[in-house]
Amino acid sequence: GRSLREGWQSMSSATVLVANRGEIALRIIRTARETGHRVVAVYAADDAQSPHVSAADEAVALEGVGAQAYLDVDAIIDAAQRTGATFVHPGYGFLSEDPRLARACADAGLRFVGPSAAVLEMFGDKASARQAAVNAGVPVLDATTTGVDEAQVAALLAAHPAGIMIKAVAGGGGRGMREVRDPAGIADAMRVCAAEAAAGFGNSEMFAEELCGSARHVEVQVVAAGTGSGTTALALGDRDCSVQRRHQKLIEIAPAQQIPDGMRVGLHSAAAVLCAANDYRGLATVEFLVTDNRFVFLEVNPRIQVEHTVTEEVTGCDLVGIGLAIAGGADYDALG
Numbered sequence: 001g002r003s004l005r006e007g008w009q010s011m012s013s014a015t016v017l018v019a020n021r022g023e024i025a026l027r028i029i030r031t032a033r034e035t036g037h038r039v040v041a042v043y044a045a046d047d048a049q050s051p052h053v054s055a056a057d058e059a060v061a062l063e064g065v066g067a068q069a070y071l072d073v074d075a076i077i078d079a080a081q082r083t084g085a086t087f088v089h090p091g092y093g094f095l096s097e098d099p100r101l102a103r104a105c106a107d108a109g110l111r112f113v114g115p116s117a118a119v120l121e122m123f124g125d126k127a128s129a130r131q132a133a134v135n136a137g138v139p140v141l142d143a144t145t146t147g148v149d150e151a152q153v154a155a156l157l158a159a160h161p162a163g164i165m166i167k168a169v170a171g172g173g174g175r176g177m178r179e180v181r182d183p184a185g186i187a188d189a190m191r192v193c194a195a196e197a198a199a200g201f202g203n204s205e206m207f208a209e210e211l212c213g214s215a216r217h218v219e220v221q222v223v224a225a226g227t228g229s230g231t232t233a234l235a236l237g238d239r240d241c242s243v244q245r246r247h248q249k250l251i252e253i254a255p256a257q258q259i260p261d262g263m264r265v266g267l268h269s270a271a272a273v274l275c276a277a278n279d280y281r282g283l284a285t286v287e288f289l290v291t292d293n294r295f296v297f298l299e300v301n302p303r304i305q306v307e308h309t310v311t312e313e314v315t316g317c318d319l320v321g322i323g324l325a326i327a328g329g330a331d332y333d334a335l336g
Contacts, residue, residue: 015040016113016324017080018056019101020091021070024304025052028089031320033057040083042076044069058083070094077104087327089113096303097124113327114282115302122278123300127169127207133297136277138270140297141289143209153186153208163211166190168197168204172299174247175200179211212296215289216242217249218256219301220271221311221319224280225326232331233275235268236317239310252307254314259290267295274300283308283323 016032017040018025025041029052032039041056046065053059060079062069069075071094080088088105090096090113099117106112114120123129127146134140142160144152146169157164157180166189168176176197178189190206198204218240224233240256241249259267271286274297285305287298308319 014038014086014328015084016087016089017042017076017083017085018052018089018091019070019076020089020094020096021047021050021052024091024093024306026055027309028091028320029055031318032089032324035321035324037324040079040085042070042079067094073098073100073104076101077108077110080105080110081108085110087111087113087324089324089327090303092303092306097301099124111327113323115280115284119278119280120302123302125169126167126299127205129300130297132278133274136270136274138274138297139295141209141212144207146205146207148207150186150190153180153190154183156208156210157181157183157186160210162213164208165211166193166206166208168193168201168206170197170203170205171201172301176206177247180208181211212289212291215291216240216256217244217287217298218242218259218267218290218295219285219287219305219307220267221305221308222271222275222280222284222286223319223322223326224272224275224282224284226281226329226331231276231279231281233272233280235272236315236319237311238264238267239307241307249307252310254310256290263290263295270295270297282326283319 015038018028029039039056041052041059042062043053043059044062044065062075088110095101097120099120102112102120103117122132130140144156163179163181166178176193178193180186180189193206194204218238220238221236222233223236224231238256239252239254241252243251267288275284283304285301288295289298312319
């Protein structure tokens with residue numbers, strides 16, 4: 001097999017289409033060009049003067065304006081084929097977690113820089129992601145199944161009187177989530193969560209889980225690639241993202257402070273095992289809730305994370321380059 005560096009270098013003449021804009025598009029373009037790749041940008045009509053357009057070797061206009069233009073899977077695939085691209089890098093946001101793009105790339109003979117469509121479907125649903133964690137032996141919170149009714153939520157709250165969290169199975173960003181500590185608030189919380197989830201993600205399904213009060217939010221950066229016998233996943237450290245506003249991270253600290261060595265080893269092992277067990281390829285961030293005496297699985301972000309640069313600063317690794325190398329077929333056989 002090829003090492004990450006060998007895989008990276010061997011595709012130096014490839015063309016990478018960046019299916020994004022703004023900061024992450026510029027970040028991908030920088031690494032791609034530094035390693036000899038040709039880069040294609042795409043842009044909406046109102047982004048024609050944006051920096052990522054001029055930074056690329058070629059730019060393709062998309063129909064429409066605003067964010068909606070970047071969500072057209074067919075247009076992205078067409079742009080990649082017309083410009084001779086080998087790779088499609090979705091960055092974060094937009095289509096990065098959409099299995100439709102990953103599947104369309106596979107069907108068109110393009111290399112999607114990220115995991116397979118099947119993996120995206122599994123980790124894009126919080127309930128199936130939780131089940132994957134259970135199957136991999138990763139600790140989880142007590143929870144209901146999906147499609148819950150008020151009686152099931154009330155039963156969970158009775159079992160955990162300190163509180164529960166109602167969650168949409170799809171999406172993220174803090175939408176479709178409500179804490180409930182009083183049985184009288186269940187109906188209203190479920191109604192609001194369902195409405196937010198339907199509007200934001202097109203899926204109103206929910207589940208409920210116990211509330212892990214006063215927990216820290218710690219995420220583990222994982223790199224996963226194929227080997228001769230399957231998948232190997234490596235944890236490249238962790239980040240504490242407990243300082244949040246409306247479930248949105250404000251500060252990231254790496255490595256997470258004041259975590260006992262044994263617990264840190266457990267966090268890293270759990271994240272790597274979960275990804276390896278599900279034949280993951282590429283970069284992933286596995287998120288956990290951490291208290292003084294335990295940690296539990298929260299979710300997987302199956303893409304490059306917004307906060308990836310924090311890990312790059314403390315490890316010296318170019319995560320964008322590693323992601324491209326894995327998409328190019330690099331494995332871990334010679335990873336130092």
